[in-house]
Amino acid sequence: MFSFEEASRDSARRRFVVRVSALVALLAPAVFIAPAFMATGAQAADDTMRVGVLIPGSKTDKGWMESGYDGVSAAQKEFGPKLKTQIIENINYADMEQALTNLATKNQLVIGIGGQTQAAVLKIAKRFPNVKFSIVGGNKGESMPPNVAGYDVKQAEIAFVAGAAAAMLSKSGAVSYVGGMEIPSIVNAGKEFGNGARYINPKVKYFESYTGDFDNVAKAREATAAAIAQGADIHYHILNLGLRGMEQAAKEKGTHIIGSYTDRCGSDPLYVAYSITGVGYQAQYAIEQLAKNQWQPGYKAFGLAMGPKASGLVICKSTPAMDAKIKQIEDDILSGKIKVSEG
Incomplete structure (x- = not known):
């Protein structure tokens, strides 16, 4: 049987443990971001490729975004059930980092369709060094982290x-x-x-x-x-x-x-x-390179030199x-x- 003083000390210890546990729970998401992809990597051990795609606009715009979506669709047909894609579309600038974080926690490769995704990709890629990022419409001007590829459509x-x-x-x-x-x-x-x-x-x-x-x-x-x-x-x-x-x-x-x-x-x-301008071609190219285990970071120029598909x-x-x-x-x-x- 505890004395009142012992009971008070025990109660204080319990409150301390509760506060520490709450703090650990609060910090857990930030600490666990990198391991979250490791879990995805384990899931991908069955050779299924997991690719996330950020389409800032509409995938039915008859332009850049639709072309990018067409390329992802072509890759889906090419690889069938071996490829799992997660697509987020119609995202404004303020929400791009959050959308990319969502994609990076669940996929091996994340593709940003459009140069307007570049700033957010370069920032988020540093937090996910084990995830590959490709920017369709990436420019040559900025240095890229070692897990980012920028494809210039010229x-x-x-x-x-x-x-x-x-x-x-x-x-x-x-x-x-x-x-x-x-x-x-x-x-x-x-x-x-x-x-x-x-x-x-x-x-x-x-x-x-x-x-x-x-x-x-x-x-x-x-x-x-x-x-x-x-x-x-x-x-x-x-x-x-x-x-x-x-x-x-x-x-x-x-x-x-x-x-x-x-x-x-x-x-x-x-x-x-x-x-x-090969927007879809480049999206499909990134996925094909991942499949061949030949994906490479850094700037890559497409344009006329890459042929009529590009x-x-x-x-x-x-x-x-x-x-x-x-x-x-x-x-x-x-x-x-x-x-x-x-x-």
């Missing part, structure tokens, strides 16, 4: 070719470009689209604008309508859902669009050509002369005869 390179195609297809002698965020890679693509158009027609009228948001339909429609009012009849873009606005304006006025990312000729008469330009109703000119321009870019911006 948008400015193919934008030059798209500008040349636009000038060849234009009946009015005026073309336009609408970009989303006014960041270096998007601005460089706009610059080179204009250069490509002037390469074919030095007197071409060129209109360039930015909406500040890849998904703003109203602003993209307004920018395209303004270019149409000044004579533009062929339009190019780097937009996601904002493309819907460009489509609306072009359809109303009978003008046409050069689509981006994937060849979908014949699917919509509004589109007269497509630039291929980069190219398709005119839907082309002529032999058009095809020959496009081929000559692509060869001149590869040889360095035509110099284009990075990005």
